[in-house]
Amino acid sequence: MGIKTKITIDDIDTNFNISSLKETLDGNSDTVYILDENYILKIYEDSYFKIEHEEKVLNLCKELKVPKVIHKFNIKGKNAIIFNKAIGQSLKIANKNHLFQIATFLKNFHNITKNKSFNTSYSYDKKYLENLIKQSKNEYFEKWYLNLDVKLKNDGIIHGDLFIDNAMFYEDKLSCVFDFSDSCSGDFLFDLAVVALSWCQTIDDIKVLINYYDKSLDLNIFLEYVKYASLFYCAKRVTENRSFDDIDYFKKFQ
Known part of the structure; x- marks a missing residue:
């Protein structure tokens, strides 16, 4: 870092x-x-x-x-x-107002990037995740992966890394979303799942987030995406010798 x-x-x-x-x-x-x-x-x-x-x-x-x-x-x-340089600062904890704003931003972003792509592979796909898990040599991750039920789609261009520190707020209003360097073609629900993982503290927060993004989303289906995003970034952090407890789905939301 x-x-x-x-x-x-x-x-x-x-x-x-x-x-x-x-x-x-x-x-x-x-x-x-x-x-x-x-x-x-x-x-x-x-x-x-x-x-x-x-x-x-x-x-x-x-x-x-x-x-x-x-x-x-x-x-x-x-x-x-x-x-x-945008004015404002990144949040430590998001409230419902912040969740509304970031969900609205992501919905608008996905409307713009839908069906658009890069001439490269999807950076967050299962093949890459499998390689991360192998590198981590972590049995916990291996068992977690075997129980996942996610079929990733290619909806358009995603941010992929919209953690809470990649956005700024000024006077409680979203002033900037940044760090699109890891953007790629991918699944919009994975993109939203990264937000849920980082911005939400409870399952109720996740319900609020998906309601703002798309009321028709099924919570149970979406939670599988959150588990996938959590596993992906947990495994990635281990390969980078970083802590992952704060984004471990089962420790954070169970």
Whole structure:
């Protein structure tokens, strides 16, 4: 987590003048800096496709509350983007008003990205999950996986990582949803399940969330997606040597 590529102001493209540079702990895979308290600099550590995908998604949903691309350049041999910095801060715990706003955002986002795709595989599919579980060497995850009943669909482009710290609120109103670098083609209910996993504290909260997103959703079917999302991110965190207790479905909701 945090800074992987150390830079100074002198490393910033001279076409974009700034006077201050601050490191952050944001991002698990990419490097993030705050520039002049008004901009966000994101350095993509992994591949070209992440920046390509994020830019494509942001252009698709530019009318929604998402970051605006200000400048693109190369820094120390890596792709980088400067975004405008939204006002507000991320939540620690969401209430019903916050759940309404994020459910509405995701519904609008999915309406825009429905039937659209990337020329890459679905990053959250069962094959990838199976590989994560094998890497984790965790018997608990293996048993959990065998009891799952989820058939993932390809509905369109999803965010995939809409944890509560990837959104900001100002005066209790959603001001920005960000970090679309792991977006891919996938199942909309998986996308919503990640929100349920991170933003909801109880099953009743999940009921509220799905009611705002789509009243016709069956709770029991959706909970299987939440279990899948939980297992996916638990296994992922173990492979990254990170704690997963806060997103373990059975510890959080049972």
